[in-house]
Amino acid sequence: QLQLQESGPGLVKPSETLSLTCTVSGGSISSSSYYWGWIRQPPGKGLEWIGSIYYSGSTYYNPSLKSRVTISVDTSKNQFSLKLSSVTAADTAVYYCASSIQASWFDPWGQGTLVTVSS
Amino acid sequence: AIRMTQSPSSFSASTGDRVTITCRASQGISSYLAWYQQKPGKAPKLLIYAASTLQSGVPSRFSGSGSGTDFTLTISCLQSEDFATYYCQQYYSYPSHFGGGTKVEIK
Numbered sequence: 001q002l003q004l005q006e007s008g009p010g011l012v013k014p015s016e017t018l019s020l021t022c023t024v025s026g027g028s029i030s031s032s033s034y035y036w037g038w039i040r041q042p043p044g045k046g047l048e049w050i051g052s053i054y055y056s057g058s059t060y061y062n063p064s065l066k067s068r069v070t071i072s073v074d075t076s077k078n079q080f081s082l083k084l085s086s087v088t089a090a091d092t093a094v095y096y097c098a099s100s101i102q103a104s105w106f107d108p109w110g111q112g113t114l115v116t117v118s119s
Numbered sequence: 120a121i122r123m124t125q126s127p128s129s130f131s132a133s134t135g136d137r138v139t140i141t142c143r144a145s146q147g148i149s150s151y152l153a154w155y156q157q158k159p160g161k162a163p164k165l166l167i168y169a170a171s172t173l174q175s176g177v178p179s180r181f182s183g184s185g186s187g188t189d190f191t192l193t194i195s196c197l198q199s200e201d202f203a204t205y206y207c208q209q210y211y212s213y214p215s216h217f218g219g220g221t222k223v224e225i226k
Contacts, residue, residue, distance in 0.1 A: 039217075047155075047163065047206055047217040060213040063120065096162055104210045105153035107174070109162040 002027045004097050004110035012091075012117050018084040022097030022110060029078045030055045035100040036080045038071060040093040041112075048093075052100060053080055060103075087117045121145050121209050125218035131226040136197045140221045142190045142207035151211035154183055154192045157220075158203045166205075167192065197223070 008020035022036070029036065037052040051061040053071045061069050070083040084091060094114050098106035122145040132138050142152065150170035155163035165174045167183040170190055180195040194201055202225050207218040 037215075046220045047157075047208075049208075049215045049217065052213070052215070062214045100210075103213070103215075104151070105165055105168040105208065106155075106163075107165040107168075109164075112162050 002099055002108055004099060004108060006095060006097050006110045006113040008113060008115070010114060010116060012087055012115060013119050014088055014117055015086055018082070018087050018091060018095075018115055018117070020082045020095055020097075020113065020115070022080050022082075024078045024080070024099070029073060029080060030075045033101055035103045036071075036073065037098050037100050037106060038082045039096045039098060039106065039109075040091075041096070042090075042093040050082065050084075050095075052103065054103075089117050091115070092117045120214050121148060121212060121216060123207055123209055123216050123218035125205075125207060125221050127221060128219060129222040129224060131224045132197055133226045134197055134199055138194045138197055138223060140192045140205055140223075142185075142192070142218050144188045144190075144209055144211075147187045148209045148211035150186045151209055152183075152185070152190050153208045153210065154181075155206045155208065156201075156203045157206065163206060194223075 003025045005023045012018045035052045038050040051071045053059045068085045073080040094112040096112045098109040124143045126141045152170045154167040157163040171183045204220045204222045
């Protein structure tokens with residue numbers, strides 16, 4: 001059974017780069033069946049899809065964030081990562097990683113990690 | 120991009136009520152729609168995919184219907200553990216947007 005766990009700094013300064021890693025257990029990130037995604041949720045607000053990646057490296061990004069987002073995969077560590085550059089307070093959110101069968105629905109999800117952008 | 124609009128954004132209901140939440144896509148998405156339940160401080164939980172297929176382990180009081188642009192999530196007999204926020208998500212094409220959410224509160 002797949003399990004996902006986010007990790008990374010909980011506090012990032014404005015204008016810097018937010019970096020998070022999602023570790024996958026219970027299955028291989030190189031499986032041809034899965035895409036791997038990042039979703040975020042600002043405090044008290046709804047869900048926003050950030051982007052997804054296939055093990056081959058193909059990426060798909062939310063156009064509203066595309067200029068600042070990079071998602072990558074490390075098959076040797078069974079991990080995928082998110083980098084969001086030039087962050088502002090508006091990027092403060094709980095960040096979730098999740099798996100997606102053939103670029104479809106998201107299941108399961110990681111528990112989420114709160115990232116606060118503040119000086 | 121395909122935008123998803125949920126209605127209502129929130130409402131109050133009582134245990135035992137039958138409740139319906141609506142999700143509308145800005146263009147046709149066939150049946151490429153999922154529903155999630157989220158409780159405070161927790162990650163979203165998949166309830167339904169392919170518009171009407173119940174995820175394993177989800178109680179049968181949850182059901183989904185619709186295709187094209189209009190979809191509904193129905194809870195046939197609301198239980199105390201169902202008070203939560205519900206989101207729809209289209210996966211017909213990227214970007215894979217979520218609806219704005221519907222919060223179901225206790226009356």
